[in-house]
Amino acid sequence: MTVSRPSAPMLAAIAAVPALLLAGFAWAGGWIGPARIGGGTIANALEYNAGKHDGYRRAHAKGVCVTGTFDASGGAATLSRAGVFVRGRYPVIGRFSTGGGNPFATDGRNVFHAMALQLTGPDGQVWRMAMDHTPIFPVATLDAFIALQRASRPDPATGKPDPALMKAYLAQHPETKVYQDYIAAAPLPDSFANGTYYSINAFRFIDRAGASHAVRWAFEPEAAFGALDKAKLADLPADYLFTDLGARLAKGPLRWRMTVTVAAPGDVTNDATAAWPAGRQKVGAGTLTLSAAEPEETGACRDITFDPTILPDGVALSDDPLLPARSAAYSSSFQRRALETPGPSAVGRVLAGKETR
Numbered sequence: 001m002t003v004s005r006p007s008a009p010m011l012a013a014i015a016a017v018p019a020l021l022l023a024g025f026a027w028a029g030g031w032i033g034p035a036r037i038g039g040g041t042i043a044n045a046l047e048y049n050a051g052k053h054d055g056y057r058r059a060h061a062k063g064v065c066v067t068g069t070f071d072a073s074g075g076a077a078t079l080s081r082a083g084v085f086v087r088g089r090y091p092v093i094g095r096f097s098t099g100g101g102n103p104f105a106t107d108g109r110n111v112f113h114a115m116a117l118q119l120t121g122p123d124g125q126v127w128r129m130a131m132d133h134t135p136i137f138p139v140a141t142l143d144a145f146i147a148l149q150r151a152s153r154p155d156p157a158t159g160k161p162d163p164a165l166m167k168a169y170l171a172q173h174p175e176t177k178v179y180q181d182y183i184a185a186a187p188l189p190d191s192f193a194n195g196t197y198y199s200i201n202a203f204r205f206i207d208r209a210g211a212s213h214a215v216r217w218a219f220e221p222e223a224a225f226g227a228l229d230k231a232k233l234a235d236l237p238a239d240y241l242f243t244d245l246g247a248r249l250a251k252g253p254l255r256w257r258m259t260v261t262v263a264a265p266g267d268v269t270n271d272a273t274a275a276w277p278a279g280r281q282k283v284g285a286g287t288l289t290l291s292a293a294e295p296e297e298t299g300a301c302r303d304i305t306f307d308p309t310i311l312p313d314g315v316a317l318s319d320d321p322l323l324p325a326r327s328a329a330y331s332s333s334f335q336r337r338a339l340e341t342p343g344p345s346a347v348g349r350v351l352a353g354k355e356t357r
């Protein structure tokens with residue numbers, strides 16, 4: 001009996017199977033392929049910049065929980081099949097915050113004013129979003145985000161970033177300079193109630209026929225706009241914005257209109273530093289009504305990460321690289337704060353009569 005020997009190509013094919021499996025494990029484990037930055041590295045960079053504040057969010061650390069409803073007008077149902085766009089009223093849990101990692105920073109700073117929301121649709125699917133009061137962001141990539149945290153760390157002696165480090169960073173990142181010029185000149189809302197809050201990142205809406213539409217959205221306030229005097233920010237009471245929000249809510253609910261902007265062909269969807277040109281189609285989606293605020297330690301937002309990748313069917317990620325990076329960062333921030341013991345929040349201290357600033 002003759003035993004036929006396996007041919008060379010057959011032997012090569014057999015050897016390739018374990019080699020491919022090993023390569024697959026190495027890729028999944030992050031040992032080969034493009035270097036991937038984990039959420040822990042991002043949280044470390046945020047802590048390096050702002051210090052470590054146990055029990056609080058590593059960014060937008062100073063905040064307050066809010067609750068209310070979203071009344072969908074049905075206007076956005078042609079763009080997205082998400083249940084929350086079907087005409088009706090849906091529950092909302094949210095959070096107002098100011099930018100930065102210090103939960104007791106003064107409100108008199110020219111920083112992001114922010115609104116985060118969780119909308120729950122008729123089918124129980126949730127949509128989380130975290131939005132700032134500017135239509136653009138200082139960086140387009142995670143590498144730049146981390147480099148900016150390092151370059152902009154306040155020097156303990158001066159309270160300001162090291163000018164040499166910032167100069168070197170800005171030489172590599174002109175897009176951050178564009179943002180800095182924008183935020184220096186733009187009016188700063190004098191209340192959380194009269195800010196417009198932008199998704200900044202692009203997303204995709206998927207309609208009932210399965211077609212995809214690149215979009216950004218904003219929540220535009222019903223309250224009349226007023227601007228803080230930037231020359232006098234240092235004179236503001238430390239918790240000015242939060243006290244103002246409580247006072248306004250005590251008088252009645254606050255409202256914003258949700259407006260969806262649809263991209264034109266060629267508009268970039270992977271660059272949060274670039275606004276879309278004016279003149280894009282805008283669609284009204286409904287009205288947000290916020291009626292009550294509660295300190296974080298007892299409020300419904302405490303254990304929510306407003307991770308912008310948690311989306312209902314009918315809303316999908318774009319190719320913006322910040323979105324998966326944000327998801328990793330928010331998760332890592334949550335894992336850290338959930339295992340730590342925070343003191344009362346700034347708003348909790350105000351309500352407990354312990355605030356003397």
Ligand code: HEM
Nearest residue numbers: 057059060095114116130131132199200305329330333334
């Ligand atoms: C790579 C880019 C970004 C990183 C690494 C990052 C990181 C973080 C982290 C770690 C938190 C705390 C999350 C938690 O513990 O729940 C946070 C909160 C927040 N971020 Fe970002 N962020 C990024 C981009 C953005 C952008 C583009 C926006 C605006 C569209 C934004 C808006 C917010 C807001 C509003 C919050 C507060 C959410 C809340 O109230 O809980 N972030 N961010």
